[in-house]
Amino acid sequence: MAFSPTLIVLFALHILSINAHSWVEQLTVIAPNGTFIGTPGYARGNVLRTPGFVDTMTYLIPPNSRQDVTSVLPVDNICRETQQDQAQTEGSPRLQANPGAAIALRYQENGHVTLPQNQPGKPPNRGFVYVYGTTQPKTDEKLLDIHGKWTQDGKGGDKRGVLLSKQNFDDGRCYQVNDQSISQTRQKEYAHNANQLMGADLWCQQDLRLPTNAPTGKPYTLYWVWDWPTKAGVDPTYPKGKQEIYTTCIDVDIVQAANNKLGVSPEYESNQDLNNAAIPSQFDALGKTVSSQQSSSVTSMPTAARETVTEWITVKTTQTIIGSPTGY
Numbered sequence: 001m002a003f004s005p006t007l008i009v010l011f012a013l014h015i016l017s018i019n020a021h022s023w024v025e026q027l028t029v030i031a032p033n034g035t036f037i038g039t040p041g042y043a044r045g046n047v048l049r050t051p052g053f054v055d056t057m058t059y060l061i062p063p064n065s066r067q068d069v070t071s072v073l074p075v076d077n078i079c080r081e082t083q084q085d086q087a088q089t090e091g092s093p094r095l096q097a098n099p100g101a102a103i104a105l106r107y108q109e110n111g112h113v114t115l116p117q118n119q120p121g122k123p124p125n126r127g128f129v130y131v132y133g134t135t136q137p138k139t140d141e142k143l144l145d146i147h148g149k150w151t152q153d154g155k156g157g158d159k160r161g162v163l164l165s166k167q168n169f170d171d172g173r174c175y176q177v178n179d180q181s182i183s184q185t186r187q188k189e190y191a192h193n194a195n196q197l198m199g200a201d202l203w204c205q206q207d208l209r210l211p212t213n214a215p216t217g218k219p220y221t222l223y224w225v226w227d228w229p230t231k232a233g234v235d236p237t238y239p240k241g242k243q244e245i246y247t248t249c250i251d252v253d254i255v256q257a258a259n260n261k262l263g264v265s266p267e268y269e270s271n272q273d274l275n276n277a278a279i280p281s282q283f284d285a286l287g288k289t290v291s292s293q294q295s296s297s298v299t300s301m302p303t304a305a306r307e308t309v310t311e312w313i314t315v316k317t318t319q320t321i322i323g324s325p326t327g328y
């Protein structure tokens with residue numbers, strides 16, 4: 001039986017994407033009406049998902065190589081080896097944003113939202129995503145010096161930075177295309193035109209406001225931390241549970257623009273293209289206290305999700321791809 005080379009490539013890309021985890025793929029400034037505007041920015045040491053992509057972006061803490069894979073240690077760095085320095089790669093520049101700008105960080109759910117049956121004992125919201133910010137980043141920055149320490153008022157931990165945002169990993173909309181019920185429901189509810197960036201999937205996002213006092217003419221550092229623990233007593237492999245954290249380290253160039261209008265909610269344009277728009281509830285909450293920003297709605301796990309299925313059988317290979325399948 002002959003397979004078309006295109007199908008084989010697509011299938012290979014799918015295998016790749018389901019083994020990969022999540023990181024911040026792209027950042028954009030959000031206009032006051034909720035639309036993404038301007039040139040997107042990228043993480044330190046970013047590698048775009050072009051054909052032939054090899055994952056050097058996933059950063060797991062604690063690492064799989066550790067004898068005890070269940071606990072984070074004080075020696076664990078917050079940034080991946082390839083993201084220790086404030087350096088960009090060719091073709092993946094920093095985001096340029098004004099002080100106080102609303103920005104969106106987008107990441108792929110990789111089945112962690114739409115195929116929750118694959119990881120027993122995980123939180124219903126798929127864990128929290130945190131963004132910490134600082135003007136004084138350090139090389140070899142330790143996760144435990146920052147995560148759970150820095151606070152919105154800047155008085156936490158060593159006081160070098162702040163907590164800018166805390167959201168559910170599941171933003172309530174995002175999906176990858178598969179034949180399971182969460183994805184099927186969201187494909188109808190949050191329909192969008194497939195584009196070159198995301199393909200037919202809809203990426204997840206975390207919207208936040210940069211500090212209004214961020215100094216211009218220099219980079220401002222963001223640490224994105226996805227905290228996705230396994231509960232004790234559910235997964236027989238981890239009877240005492242397990243910590244599982246993924247991070248992305250990002251610098252944003254703070255620039256002073258002529259029009260320094262801050263993104264605010266009353267002007268949000270409803271019914272706009274989901275490919276390029278902020279999440280209304282998150283956009284509404286910008287400027288409020290971090291603890292009041294989280295959306296309360298969490299997808300309940302549907303019956304179908306309890307079936308044991310292997311990801312690579314259920315993933316479809318028949319999606320419409322426009323241009324190169326960089327969204328995979």
Ligand SMILES: *[C@@H]1O[C@H](CO)[C@@H](O)[C@H](O)[C@H]1NC(C)=O
Pocket residue numbers: 031032033034035037269272
């Ligand atoms: C929102 O504003 C931006 C910038 O002013 C504009 O480019 C965009 O088209 C607007 N979006 C909508 C949905 O009107």
